[in-house]
Amino acid sequence: MSEQVNLTVNNNLLLVQLSGDWSIHQPAVDRGPITRVLDESVQIKKIVVDGQSLGKWDSALVSFLFQLTNLARKKSLILDHQSLPEGAVRMLSLATAVPKSTGSSRKHTHWSFVDRIGLRVVWIFREFLRFVDFLGESLFACHRFVLGKAVYRREDLLFFLQDAGPSSLGIVTLISVLIGMILAFVGAVQLEKFGASIYVANLVGLSMAREMAAMMTAIIMAGRTGAAYAAQLGSMQVNEEVDALKTMGISPMEFLVAPRMAALVLMMPLLTIYANLMGILGGGLVSVTMLDLSWSIYFQQISHSVPLVHFTIGLVKSVIFGVLVALSGCYMGMNSGRSATAVGAATTSAVVMGIVLIIVFDSLVTILTTVLDI
Amino acid sequence: MAKPESHIEVCDLTMKYGHKLIQQGLNFVVNRQDIFILMGGSGCGKSTLLKHMIGLYEPAEGQIMVNRESLWEVSSARRREMLQGFGVSYQAGALVSSLTLAENVGMPLELYTDLAPREIRELVELKLAMVGLSGFEDYYPSEISGGMLKRAALARAIALDPEVLFFDEPSAGLDPVSARLLDDLILELSASLNSTIVIVTHELASIFAIATNAVFLDAESKTMLACGHPKDLLDHCDNPKVQRFLRRGEMPVKQN
Numbered sequence: 001m002s003e004q005v006n007l008t009v010n011n012n013l014l015l016v017q018l019s020g021d022w023s024i025h026q027p028a029v030d031r032g033p034i035t036r037v038l039d040e041s042v043q044i045k046k047i048v049v050d051g052q053s054l055g056k057w058d059s060a061l062v063s064f065l066f067q068l069t070n071l072a073r074k075k076s077l078i079l080d081h082q083s084l085p086e087g088a089v090r091m092l093s094l095a096t097a098v099p100k101s102t103g104s105s106r107k108h109t110h111w112s113f114v115d116r117i118g119l120r121v122v123w124i125f126r127e128f129l130r131f132v133d134f135l136g137e138s139l140f141a142c143h144r145f146v147l148g149k150a151v152y153r154r155e156d157l158l159f160f161l162q163d164a165g166p167s168s169l170g171i172v173t174l175i176s177v178l179i180g181m182i183l184a185f186v187g188a189v190q191l192e193k194f195g196a197s198i199y200v201a202n203l204v205g206l207s208m209a210r211e212m213a214a215m216m217t218a219i220i221m222a223g224r225t226g227a228a229y230a231a232q233l234g235s236m237q238v239n240e241e242v243d244a245l246k247t248m249g250i251s252p253m254e255f256l257v258a259p260r261m262a263a264l265v266l267m268m269p270l271l272t273i274y275a276n277l278m279g280i281l282g283g284g285l286v287s288v289t290m291l292d293l294s295w296s297i298y299f300q301q302i303s304h305s306v307p308l309v310h311f312t313i314g315l316v317k318s319v320i321f322g323v324l325v326a327l328s329g330c331y332m333g334m335n336s337g338r339s340a341t342a343v344g345a346a347t348t349s350a351v352v353m354g355i356v357l358i359i360v361f362d363s364l365v366t367i368l369t370t371v372l373d374i
Numbered sequence: 375m376a377k378p379e380s381h382i383e384v385c386d387l388t389m390k391y392g393h394k395l396i397q398q399g400l401n402f403v404v405n406r407q408d409i410f411i412l413m414g415g416s417g418c419g420k421s422t423l424l425k426h427m428i429g430l431y432e433p434a435e436g437q438i439m440v441n442r443e444s445l446w447e448v449s450s451a452r453r454r455e456m457l458q459g460f461g462v463s464y465q466a467g468a469l470v471s472s473l474t475l476a477e478n479v480g481m482p483l484e485l486y487t488d489l490a491p492r493e494i495r496e497l498v499e500l501k502l503a504m505v506g507l508s509g510f511e512d513y514y515p516s517e518i519s520g521g522m523l524k525r526a527a528l529a530r531a532i533a534l535d536p537e538v539l540f541f542d543e544p545s546a547g548l549d550p551v552s553a554r555l556l557d558d559l560i561l562e563l564s565a566s567l568n569s570t571i572v573i574v575t576h577e578l579a580s581i582f583a584i585a586t587n588a589v590f591l592d593a594e595s596k597t598m599l600a601c602g603h604p605k606d607l608l609d610h611c612d613n614p615k616v617q618r619f620l621r622r623g624e625m626p627v628k629q630n
Contacts, residue, residue: 063500091566
């Protein structure tokens with residue numbers, strides 16, 4: 001028996017005497033004995049709580065009384081109290097003033113494994129439909145944008161161009177030079193064995209032009225700009241800014257999505273050309289310092305052995321990559337939920353979706369070009 | 375009646391954002407169990423003053439004394455301890471959106487007490503019942519209405535039985551009936567918790583209904599113009615700005 005609660009049964013009356021200090025900073029008082037007494041002595045009709053010898057108290061006491069009240073209500077007993085502190089009684093009456101809203105409490109339904117698979121499939125299907133919806137709407141918006149009919153702010157477009165283009169040059173430089181150097185290193189180790197180190201130039205040139213420049217730039221942009229788009233549009237959803245635009249008669253797809261998409265689509269090929277240059281420079285750096293090739297031989301070899309068609313393929317891909325990154329960023333942002341967590345989730349999904357789309361599309365193009373022998 | 379005991383003292387406070395002066399020369403005392411109103415026109419720095427009083431911002435000059443101890447002259451550990459006695463209900467609720475109401479209210483209990491999860495759950499049920507939200511424990515903040523959010527934020531503010539309760543515009547965005555109910559709730563809580571209450575508001579109805587003391591800040595002169603019981607200010611304060619504010623812009627007819 002706890003020292004703070006003393007129970008006395010008197011015919012059909014249970015006297016609960018409370019004493020000592022009650023604080024939420026000490027372990028709560030066990031109500032077990034009271035429940036046990038009530039279960040054992042079914043003749044009890046009334047509970048009287050006596051607070052005469054109470055010391056200091058806080059919410060711990062009120063919580064105890066509140067649970068006792070609920071217990072008494074459930075067992076349809078009368079609960080009475082005497083000499084309880086006035087504040088505690090007021091808090092208690094405040095807590096019992098509004099009845100528990102029935103029907104509002106959540107039932108946690110537990111789905112079976114099969115149910116969960118089914119729900120997931122339905123969810124994926126719905127999400128896919130939503131994406132197709134978004135794709136159609138953005139195509140429509142881009143069409144109007146190209147025709148010059150879209151409603152948007154020029155300053156916004158310039159800002160996005162600046163943000164997607166010149167502001168990304170630093171990171172693109174770093175990554176491209178390093179990728180070029182890595183390619184040259186890997187090739188050099190193998191090709192030197194055959195005395196064919198001049199072919200390092202072919203290797204670097206070809207892989208940068210066809211694949212690496214466009215793909216690495218796209219992945220950088222997915223992490224940098226795609227994520228930013230998702231976060232911007234997501235927070236705009238949270239602040240009801242998107243709703244405000246709609247009520248002003250402005251299509252969010254034209255005003256928000258189209259300029260972002262245009263900025264990425266315009267900047268991606270330029271960044272890719274730049275990445276090509278940087279990658280080839282990086283490869284050259286390794287070739288000149290490690291393989292005794294001169295810069296002129298290196299560049300000559302590249303210009304002879306890598307025809308322009310490879311660069312063209314890389315450029316065309318980079319445009320599509322731009323569309324994919326902008327699409328996943330804007331889609332996730334526009335469909336973000338309206339809370340801090342949801343915006344975070346949208347940003348993550350935008351990056352993941354962007355990178356997956358880039359790699360999948362790139363594989364498709366590679367297979368296609370191999371089959372068509374381009 | 376016992377002599378009022380000072381709880382929070384603001385001494386010569388100057389508030390600045392960088393080099394931009396917000397308010398200066400603030401001097402007033404919040405007594406224990408006061409319902410103290412910080413009032414003034416929009417943009418005069420009421421909320422900034424509140425944020426200084428709860429220790430979010432450091433004063434540019436002057437002191438904030440809590441129980442005669444300066445908030446910014448003690449160690450940061452002691453300051454955190456002092457701030458634990460404060461409960462704050464923010465303007466838009468500021469509940470953590472990824473947690474249910476029960477988890478939101480239970481968070482301070484989990485962090486600052488050694489109670490078992492079941493005991494915390496019971497305390498949370500009590501606090502939510504006190505603000506009339508019994509049964510909404512497992513709802514997320516995004517699933518309930520604005521008025522309910524304010525009450526849930528109040529439940530979180532009173533989770534640790536604070537000595538001082540701060541409210542930033544409690545009735546903003548509520549209909550008159552809900553605003554009145556919230557006022558009643560604040561009165562009831564101040565009586566039962568024996569807490570001191572500090573409220574930022576410009577709702578005249580609330581000010582006259584619940585305040586026991588108030589301070590009036592002015593945006594132009596960047597200082598306080600008056601301090602006292604709002605009804606006394608209405609009857610006796612000569613400052614035209616205070617009169618205009620308390621009479622919703624209607625100036626009393628000047629007698630010659």
